[in-house]
Amino acid sequence: MTNLQRSAFELLSEPVRRWIWQQKWASLRDVQEKGIPAILAGGDVVISAKTAAGKTEAALLPLITRLANRDQVQDGFSVLYVSPLKALINDQFRRLQGLCEASGVLLNKWHGDVSADAKARARKRPSGIVLITPESLEALLVRRGSEAKFLFSALDAIVIDELHAFIGSERGVQLTSILNRIEIAADRDRIDRIGLSATLGDMALAAEALRPGDGDRVTRVHGLDEGNGxxxxxxxxxxxxxxxxxxxxxxxxxxxxxxxxxxxxxxxxxxxxxxxxxxxxxxxxxxxxxxxxxxxxxxxxxxxxxxxxxxxxxxxxxxxxxxxxxxxxxxxxxxxxxxxxxxxxxxxxxxxxxxxxxxxxxxxxxxxxxxxxxxxxxxxxxxxxxxxxxxxxxxxxxxPDKGGHPLDRLNLDLIQSIAMIECLREGWCEPPAPWGLHLSTLIHQILALIVQTGGLRPAAAWKLLCERGPFKTVDRSTFADLLRCMASKENRLIEQSPEGSLMIGEMGERITESHEFYPVFATEREYRIIHETRVLGTYPISSPVAPGETIIFSGRRWKILEIDDVTRVITVKPTRGGKPPYFAGDGGGIHDHVVGTMRKILGSTAAYPYIDAVAVSLLADARLAFKELELETRSVIPYGNGSLIFPWIGTKKLQTLMLAFLARNFEASSFGHSIEVQEVNVSGVETFLRTLADADPPNGEVIAARLAKPNLAKFDHHLSADLMTMVTLKERLDVASLPAVARSLTEPLPKVGKPSPMG
Structure with missing residues (x-):
């Protein structure tokens, strides 16, 4: 193995080196060369590399070496390896068994399908590496809170696999809170965290997600394995x-x-x-x-x-x-x-x-x-x-049919596909989502912490969960409002003892005693769509909808009259207008950069050698429509009895702009990458946009009031109207962007650049 760089390989323990020899590896991968010394040095580390680049070994080889170098062996698990899926844990268990046996390290897997006897044996004599899901880790803390110090005080490191799957989600916030609770229960200032991911668009934000409030101290390792093309x-x-x-x-x-x-x-x-x-x-x-x-x-x-x-x-x-x-x-x-x-x-x-x-x-x-x-x-x-x-x-x-919707002429699915590949080519990837309030998850963590500890004072809970934990955007005042909301007659999730400690309330007991408590994510909620007395079907609320908005359902266009969040009913009536555009897919949040790249593609003459003959023809048709609709030079065009707006912005900003129109009593709906405003001509739309551009951002509460309360997160339905509005403004809308977006729609459009095609 003369071509191995000795600087990384020789840092490993003798059993680990012997195991590598037995695998007949020709060399260490790039991510392993960089990750091994970083992890051996100690501290938090984020490792990013392409799929199958060897990230798991980049983390475990040095961690097992660290265990071998310990002066003394303590009771307790040494490494927690947290994975988002049970299937992934089963895979990693098969993959790591040989390495752990060769190194004399016990390997445990722990999830819902593992027998109670196996878990009991591991709890009685905790040792080695534990492969576990966030939900099982939560259950372990809640059910065995008194054992936490014994189980985790010897932890050397915590590995988070598929880090990108957690960042910005309720599950990711829950996991970060759990890791903080483990550190406190183990009486440790910090335990090394190692995040592994194949797709990280912004390593700085990923580092901050791994260690909230202290991301600057996280070492960042990016593997450069070129693969096979x-x-x-x-x-x-x-x-x-x-x-x-x-x-x-x-x-x-x-x-x-x-x-x-x-x-x-x-x-x-x-x-x-x-x-x-x-x-x-x-x-x-x-x-x-x-x-x-x-x-x-x-x-x-x-x-x-x-x-x-x-x-x-x-x-x-x-x-x-x-x-x-x-x-x-x-x-x-x-x-x-x-x-x-x-x-x-x-x-x-x-x-x-x-x-x-x-x-x-x-x-x-x-x-x-x-x-x-x-x-x-x-x-x-x-x-x-x-x-x-x-x-x-x-x-x-x-x-496209005669008189069809302009969006059908722009072939936006094809344009978006090309934009995605061009972004991939230039090495761009979506950054992790900014940190939100996550009040639904905070409710969950308050309940879990009370059960784990048997009760604690509000100030101690805030310090643990917010000041030190991941809910740093929640100040003391908001935390107090949330506790009052949880203790209200409507919720009865918590109550306070005469001594001032937080205790589980009547409804809180029912929730925390259920096996369904441990997952923090909610199953998708569906609303019935009703026209007059006829049920048309069910609609998944995976993105916000608002009264006054038009939706496409069952091949028809409907205007939403009312949304009842309690009975989960959307009342609609047929609405007129042009033929509804066709969109493949089921919706999703698209980043500003991708949509901006789409406009550049439509306005350029670049050729793309990776598209077939039919796609070449569709691209030419789309570019011709882009010119004929005059979208090169303007953002608002007439359509039917109203107007179409093309802001070329991402999903969150587009949704916010549409709600700003609704808040001023326009009939507006977002379709694809556009907003349709009915009964208002181009001049009227531009007048409103100039008003929006010249003023400070509008009142966010007025904008949010036009959005249905969809209860997207698991405990959103326990939040008061004021707290729900705070969550909506922080996580689901971008009111601050409105003046700049409106200004860009009223000023002359910048000349479209020519994206370079992929060779």
């Missing part, structure tokens, strides 16, 4: 009309008699796309990310029937969160160990590092909603030596 292509398809057997609109009276093929075609699988998927994927092992669970089932069923029609064994299997654990594991096992060709048609469930072995290629239906996601998916392919990673994005665009 990338092959990618964007392929375009036209979603044709009824005469071509696709996009069929089925009336309610005809639903029962509609042919199965037409029902599937209604979901928009052009024949050319189905044929290409079958041609590209059959005969190898692949991943196809289809989007929603419904689309996963539709595509998997279509490809399965194509296998049957060709008298071939089925190679296509769905994989999503609503399937049973055994169904998902069967697909994972077949990909990992079965030589038969297998394509998993998946949602995001296979985006993280679950071990599925080597796949030939990755496919994706539509553009997706983040560059980070594409980077993560791309890393699932190209793991074999000399084999490039292969990514194909399949984009479906509607055939």
């Amino acid at each position: 990338v092959k990618l292509q964007i392929r375009g398809y036209l979603l044709k009309g009824k005469d071509n057997g696709t996009a069929v609109e089925v009336d309610e009276d005809e639903t029962d008699e509609a042919e199965p093929d037409k029902q599937h075609d209604e979901f928009g699988i052009p024949a050319a796309l189905a044929a290409d998927l079958f041609r590209f994927l059959r005969g190898d092992s692949n991943l196809l990310f289809a989007g929603s669970r419904q689309k996963v089932e539709v595509y998997a069923d279509k490809l399965r029937r194509m296998c049957e029609d060709a008298h071939l064994p089925n190679e296509f299997f769905p994989h999503h969160g609503s399937l049973s654990k055994s169904e998902r594991e069967d697909v994972e096992l077949r990909l990992r160990e079965d030589p038969r060709p297998t394509t998993a048609v998946a949602t995001t469930t296979l985006e993280l590092g679950i071990d599925i072995g080597d796949v030939e290629s990755v496919g994706q239906i539509g553009p997706g909603y983040s560059v980070a996601s594409i980077r993560q998916r791309l890393g699932r392919s190209g793991r074999r030596a000399g084999k490039a990673a292969i990514l194909r994005i399949f984009v479906i665009e509607p055939t």
Whole structure:
């Protein structure tokens, strides 16, 4: 092993070095060369590198070495390895068993499927490394609070795998709070934290997320493993009309008699796309990310029937969160160990590092909603030596009808797909979301802390959770308001003893005694959509909607009259206007940078060698429409009896601008990357925008009042109206951006630059 850089390899303990020799590694990977000395030096470390670059070993090799170098062995676990998924823990357990056995380190896995006897043995004689989920860690603290010091006082480090999956989410805030509670219970000032991630757009924000308030002291390691290269292509398809057997609109009276093929075609699988998927994927092992669970089932069923029609064994299997654990594991096992060709048609469930072995290629239906996601998916392919990673994005665009919506002419799914690849090419990735208030998660942590400790005073709870913990944006006054809200007659989550200690209240006992308490995330809530007395269906509230807004549902355009959060009912009526635009996908938050890149692509003449002939034609049509609609020189254009606004901004700012119009009693709705304002001409829209541009940011409470209270987080329904407004303004809207956004829409547009195509 002469080509190993001795500076990293020789720092490792003798058993670890021997294990590396036994694996016949030719050399350490770049991320390991950099990560080993950083972790051996002590302190917090963030490690970022492409998927399958060896990040797990970059963390565990030096940590096991640190354990070997200890002067004395203490009772207690030595390393906590926190992972977001039980399946990932099972994979890592298989992967690390040999290393731990060779090093004399006990390896434990701990999640809901591990037997109570195994957990009891580990608690009785805690030692070595524990692979655990945040929820199991929470349950351990809450149920065994008195044992926390015994279990964790010897901790040498805490590893957080798939760090990007936690940052900015309720689950990530919960985990950071748990780690803080462990440090306090173990009577330690700080325990080293090591974050591992394949997709981090801003290492500084990631470091701050790993150690809130002290991110500057976190060491940052970025692996530069070049891999085996990338092959990618964007392929375009036209979603044709009824005469071509696709996009069929089925009336309610005809639903029962509609042919199965037409029902599937209604979901928009052009024949050319189905044929290409079958041609590209059959005969190898692949991943196809289809989007929603419904689309996963539709595509998997279509490809399965194509296998049957060709008298071939089925190679296509769905994989999503609503399937049973055994169904998902069967697909994972077949990909990992079965030589038969297998394509998993998946949602995001296979985006993280679950071990599925080597796949030939990755496919994706539509553009997706983040560059980070594409980077993560791309890393699932190209793991074999000399084999490039292969990514194909399949984009479906509607055939524009005479008098159709202008958005249909711009082919924005294709433009967004190209923008995503151009961002990927330039090395850009979405930064972690800024820290919010996360009051729902704070409610959860207050309850968990009370159960763990048996009760504590409000000042001690604030100091532990907010001053030292992750809820640093919550001041004493807001914390006091939250406690009063939790203790109210409506909630009865907590109460205060005569001595002043916080205790669990009547409703709090019911919540904390349930096994459903430990996860901090809420399952997706659905609202019934009702027109007059008829239920049209259910609508998932995964993004905010507001009264007065127009939504597209069941192939029709509806105006929201009222939203009842208690009964979860959205009351609607039909609304007029142009033909609703077609959008693939189910919505998602898109970053400003991606949308800005889309405008540059539409306004340029750059060619992109990775798009096929159909996509080239669709791009030319979109650019022609961009010119004919005069979007090169203006942002507001007439449409129907109103106006269309193209701000070219991300989802959060677009939603905030739309609500600003609603707050001034305009009839406004956001579609794709635009806002439609009815009954108001271009001059009227521009007058309002100039007023908005010349003033200070409007009253946020007035803007937020137009937004339905969707109760997105698990305990949002326990928040008062004032506290919910604070959360909305901090986390879900961007009121401060309104003057600058309005100003950009009223001033002459900057000349569109020419993005350089990917070679």
